[in-house]
Structure formats: C-alpha cells, structure tokens
Amino acid sequence: MKTFVHRFLLVLAAMPVLAVAAACIDDDGSTGSRPNESYPTKVVDAPIDAIDIVVRETMPPQYAVVITSGLPNGCARFAGWEMVARTEAEIVIRVTNRVPDSDEVACTMVYGTHESTVELGSDFVSGREYTVVVNGVRKTFTAQ
Template sequence: MVSDSNPPEYTLRVLSRLPLGSSCSGFNGYDLSRRSTGIVDVTVTHLEVTEIVPCTKDLPVVMNEIPLGVEFISGESYKAIVNGEVTNSFVGREPAGRPVVVKESPVESVELIILESFPPQYLIKVVSIMSGSSCSQFNGYDISRPFVNNIQVKVTYLAPAGVVECTADVAYVETDIPLDSDFNSKEEYTVAVNNVSGTFIAQ
C-alpha cells in the first residue's frame, strides 16, 4: 500500500496463520531489512508451546501492516520477500507527482516455466496490458496462497486519476513471477492471475 503523502509512505500488509491454533501459538513479531537495493526482506515469526497439550484447530489468520518507510526511488522496481518467498513487487512512486490510481491489468497470457533445479522451482511468465502507454506505468504484482493448492496473483498498473489526455494505444508488459518451490510432487495446483486461471501437476 502506498500513501498519498509527500514523500509517499509504503506499507506491506502480511497475512499469516498460527499453525497450532490460537490456544497453543501466538504472533511474535517481524524483522525488516534492506539487504540489497531492490529487495525488502521481512521475517514474520510466531510463538509455540513446548509441551504436549491439546490445541484448538481454529488456525487463526493474523494481519499485520508493516511500515517500509519512504526511501524508494521513483520508477525503480522493488521486491518484497516474506519468510524466504517473493510475495510482492512494486514500483517507487514519484514524490509530489500527479495523482494516480492502481488498476488491475488485463492479462493476455500466462505461461508456466519449471526451472532446472532441485527441488524444482516454478515461475510464471505473464503478459499483461496497460491502456494509454503515455500515461500508464507498470505497478507490480501481489502473490497470495489462500489455500495450499491455490495461488492467487494480482498484476496491476498505475493510471492517472481524473481526466487526462493520453495516447489511445495499448502497451504490453512481460513479467516473470517466481512461485518458488513449495509444491508436492504429483499434486495438482491452481494458479489464478487476475482473470486468467489454469492448473498444473507438480513434478
């Protein structure tokens, strides 16, 4: 999330689960670091009981809004990594720039690519569309996994707020989005990218 302040303030919203239920685990906190120029590294932790006791099975979701600060360069691309996995990509906004709105990108195609590694790592190559290339800018993507076998990807772009004269063309953006390697062999998974979805069998 990006505020309308000058300079813009950036916030990362993280949803995590307490794996032993609310009676046996609790949210502990987070650590934030900028290990390299384009990477924001976040580690979210929880506490667990050390004794063998009955636990509730509610598996509650904990939502945290983590302030990332203001030190992001306009037009530069950044990735947020939460607990070792890429969860978000975003572009630095221009301080005191023209007002913009975030729009969901129409998706032209999605291609699954399996990298030659062990364990296999997966990424998707997404071709998305922005209208009015003179006024629009690719914004990034957000990855969520509401269920173990379901991956949701939201790809967005920035467009001017209000009535602005722009070119009438469309621009195509090709983006490689990593899905990492947390997949069980021979299980089926669904990947949804905006309005396009498909399934694959993990190797």
C-alpha cells in the first residue's frame, strides 16, 4: 500500500512538468517560439534543401515537383509557394517562410523542413529538356 501511495504522489508531482512540456510543442511537432500577433513578421524566401521531379505513369505522363524547403529556426513557419513564371523550357517557383521582423525576437536554433508538392501538369514534349528553378536552385529533367 505504501508503494502505491509513493507512486501515485510521484505521478501527481510529474503532471505539471508534463503539461508545461506539452505546451511547448507546436502543432507540427517542433518546439520553440513561433510567430504570432505579439510581434510583427515578414515573408522571406525559404532555403531549398532538395528538389525532386515526380513522373506519374499516366498517358500522357503527369509531372510534379517535390520541394523540401528549410525552416531555419523555431520561429520560421512555411508561408507558401507560387509559380512565378513558366516558359517553354523553364518553370520558376518561389517558396516562402514567415519569420519575425526583428532580430530581437528569441528563436530556438532548431532547423526544420517542409515538403511541398507542386503539380506541373502533362503538357511537356517527350525528349525535351526542362528546368525547374525554386528560389534560385535548379533541377533539370527530360520529359518522357
């Protein structure tokens, strides 16, 4: 009986610590500060860690680009992507993050990533080379 009481008291004492730890974990599983209404934020280009071309085996083939972008610290949040330009041989995409607009905001130095899939469609000429440019990082592929 005495052991049960000790265990119960230990669990009871640990509950506030667990509640505080859970409150520090964001919806996306990361920890640290996050931009909110308490300080101004700005939109900046995200660092690009990887660009992968996906070819879906349909007729005609469908293409997509999977972009892994960086979240340089605990305050950075993925803001979005937009197709900026498309020419006969080049597709330009911009990926952005939202970050604090001041260097005085304390952020954890935890590097995270975000993965986006951008559908490119099927209007590609077989055998022709195309280049996808995301925030200045280039990836070239040949259409099937």
